[in-house]
Amino acid sequence: MTLPAAISKHNFKAFIWHAGFLALAQNFMDVDTVIPAMLIESGGSAMHVGILTAIMLGGSSFTQLIFAPYISNKPYKKKFLLFGINARVLSLLALGIMFFFIQSQQFNFIIWFIFLFITIFALSGAFTNISYTDILGKSVNAEKRKTFLSVKQIIAGTVVLFSAFWAKKTLTLADFPLNYAYMFFIGGALLLIASGGFWRLKEQIPSVLKISGFREFFSVLKSELIKNKQLPYFLGFVNTQGIAVSFLPFVILYAKEIFNTGSADTGSFLLFKVFGVVLVSLLIFLAAKKIKYKWLLYSNVFLSLLLSITVFNIGDAASLKYLFILGGIIYSLYSITMNGLLLEVSGAQNRALYTGFAGAGNILPAVFPLAGGLIISSLGFKAFFILFMIIVSFSIYFIYKIDCKK
Numbered sequence: 341m342t343l344p345a346a347i348s349k350h351n352f353k354a355f356i357w358h359a360g361f362l363a364l365a366q367n368f369m370d371v372d373t374v375i376p377a378m379l380i381e382s383g384g385s386a387m388h389v390g391i392l393t394a395i396m397l398g399g400s401s402f403t404q405l406i407f408a409p410y411i412s413n414k415p416y417k418k419k420f421l422l423f424g425i426n427a428r429v430l431s432l433l434a435l436g437i438m439f440f441f442i443q444s445q446q447f448n449f450i451i452w453f454i455f456l457f458i459t460i461f462a463l464s465g466a467f468t469n470i471s472y473t474d475i476l477g478k479s480v481n482a483e484k485r486k487t488f489l490s491v492k493q494i495i496a497g498t499v500v501l502f503s504a505f506w507a508k509k510t511l512t513l514a515d516f517p518l519n520y521a522y523m524f525f526i527g528g529a530l531l532l533i534a535s536g537g538f539w540r541l542k543e544q545i546p547s548v549l550k551i552s553g554f555r556e557f558f559s560v561l562k563s564e565l566i567k568n569k570q571l572p573y574f575l576g577f578v579n580t581q582g583i584a585v586s587f588l589p590f591v592i593l594y595a596k597e598i599f600n601t602g603s604a605d606t607g608s609f610l611l612f613k614v615f616g617v618v619l620v621s622l623l624i625f626l627a628a629k630k631i632k633y634k635w636l637l638y639s640n641v642f643l644s645l646l647l648s649i650t651v652f653n654i655g656d657a658a659s660l661k662y663l664f665i666l667g668g669i670i671y672s673l674y675s676i677t678m679n680g681l682l683l684e685v686s687g688a689q690n691r692a693l694y695t696g697f698a699g700a701g702n703i704l705p706a707v708f709p710l711a712g713g714l715i716i717s718s719l720g721f722k723a724f725f726i727l728f729m730i731i732v733s734f735s736i737y738f739i740y741k742i743d744c745k746k
Contacts, residue, residue, distance in 0.1 A: 343481055347542050351479040352488060356495060358537030361530055363496035367507040368527030369432060370610055371396045372588035372667065374507070375458065377606040378520050380596050382450050389593050390713020392455065394706055396462045397586045403466045409556070415546035417471035418538070424468025425535045429528050431461040436524035439517040473694075477683060478545045494621045504614035508607030519603055561697055570685045571697065573741040577637070578678065580735035582705040584644040585674055587728060588613070588667045590712055591651060591660070594721055599657040609664045616668020624676060633677050633684075637739040640673040644732045648725045681742070704731070 369375065375396065376389055384392070411420055435457045442450060480488055510526065511519050565571055592609065595601040601609075624631065647666045654660045686694035708731070715724045 343479065343545060345481065347544055348479070348481040348484060351475075351541055352484060354537045354540040354542075355476065355480065355488065356492065356537070357540065358534050359492040359496050360499050361534035361537070363499040364503045365527045365530035365534060367500060367503040367610055367614065368510070368523045368530070369461075370507075370613075372585075372613060372671070373592055373606055373610040373664075374511075374520075374523060376589035376592045377596070377603070378523075379451070379454060380593065381516050381520075381603070382454060384451060384454075385713075386593060386716040387713040388451060389589055390709045390711070390716075392458060393586050393589045393709035393712075395455070395459055397705060397709065403463055407467050407470055411467075411470045411474075416543050417474050418541055418543045421468055421471040421475060421538050421541075422535065424464045424471065425531065425538060427464035428461050428468070429532045429535070431457045431464065432524045432528035432531065435461075436521045436528060439521035439524065442517050473679075473682065475541060475543055477686070479541060479543060496617075496621070498618065500614050501618050504611045508611050511603045511607040516603065564694075564697070568685065570742055571694075573738045574681055574685050575697065576738035577681070577735055577742065578702060579704040580731055580738060581637070581641060581644070581674065582678075582702060583708045583728065583731055584640070584670050586705060586709045586712075587644070587647065588664070588671075589709070590716070590721075590724065591663065591667070593716070594651065595657055595660055599660065601657050605657050605661070608661045612661045612664040613668040613671070616665040616670075617672045618668075619665070620669045620672045621676075633680050634739060634742065636673055636677045637742075638736070640670055640677065641732060641735050641739070643670050643673070645729055648729050648732075651725060652722070 367374070371393075376392065379388055379392055411417060414420065435454070438450070438453055438457070476488075506526075507523065510522050513519060513522060592601075592606070595605065595609070599605075624636070643666060647663060647670065650663060650666075651660075654663065682694060708728075711727075712724050715727065
């Protein structure tokens with residue numbers, strides 16, 4: 341079934357609506373700065389940061405392995421998309437209510453509720469992403485997808501710059517915990533508005549792929565690994581370079597333990613991270629037709645290594661914030677290249693399934709933050725940063741083997 345150009349254009353705009361308001365919302369729930377800082381100010385340790393980072397980043401992606409067989413069986417996935425984003429809204433509002441009413445003598449159990457609501461937030465995001473990838477792949481024509489990913493990044497980057505100033509101001513409006521209550525209330529409200537883009541989507545083409553349970557899912561995975569020569573290298577790339585997106589929460593921990601940073605510093609870190617996202621998004625948008633994914637992948641490995649090396653040469657919190665520009669560039673590059681590669685290595689009818697495969701490829705990113713928390717607690721930050729560099733270096737091999745045409 342051919343997708344009419346008018347429907348593709350309509351869906352393009354709907355996805356952009358979501359991307360724009362999501363960009364406004366994401367700084368109020370930023371997984372690299374705001375949420376780790378909130379956990380630490382609530383009494384969290386290095387191990388707590390490791391566990392929470394594993395849940396938010398690697399762990400949430402890994403659970404796509406569980407959701408993919410179920411969602412792949414459904415011809416239309418819009419209702420699952422809406423269920424997931426609304427669950428995220430409710431979890432943010434629950435966090436806001438908790439921090440608004442919490443009393444100082446109740447801080448001893450607040451971490452358990454943080455884990456509960458963030459787990460709901462993260463898992464519903466993984467659930468949503470499977471449907472999102474499938475609907476994007478069949479609801480926007482192929483020649484417009486790379487443009488969409490670039491336009492999404494540049495619009496989101498522009499909006500997120502304003503949002504970063506707004507979030508930074510909100511963090512300093514009140515003392516802990518009220519400042520985080522305001523953050524999550526605003527983030528939840530904006531995410532609710534962003535869901536309007538999903539309500540407007542016209543999902544006309546059904547998916548025909550059927551997977552009857554986990555046994556068949558793993559059987560299909562084994563078959564695809566044999567037939568699709570790019571898939572093993574794609575999973576290798578996700579497993580190695582994927583840990584880069586879990587690095588900044590540990591930089592937040594490093595800043596708080598070494599330089600005793602506070603909410604105002606967290607706002608600055610967030611703002612500088614957004615500068616990096618906007619910068620790389622603009623450059624890729626301008627060069628979208630000239631640059632190949634492979635060179636973006638190599639660049640991201642180099643920048644990830646540079647970031648981890650530079651941390652130890654920083655002598656104060658004021659200088660440390662500039663590293664978050666680099667962190668934003670790394671995050672944005674990984675987002676663009678990972679999603680672009682996923683669309684390229686998958687076929688028209690199996691994108692939801694391949695999103696689940698990508699979840700299976702997130703074993704190391706899921707385990708790495710847990711190991712990171714343990715290593716920092718027992719051996720210190722230096723050992724953790726060295727391990728990070730070793731793992732990321734292995735991604736060079738997988739990038740070299742990926743035969744990326746675009």
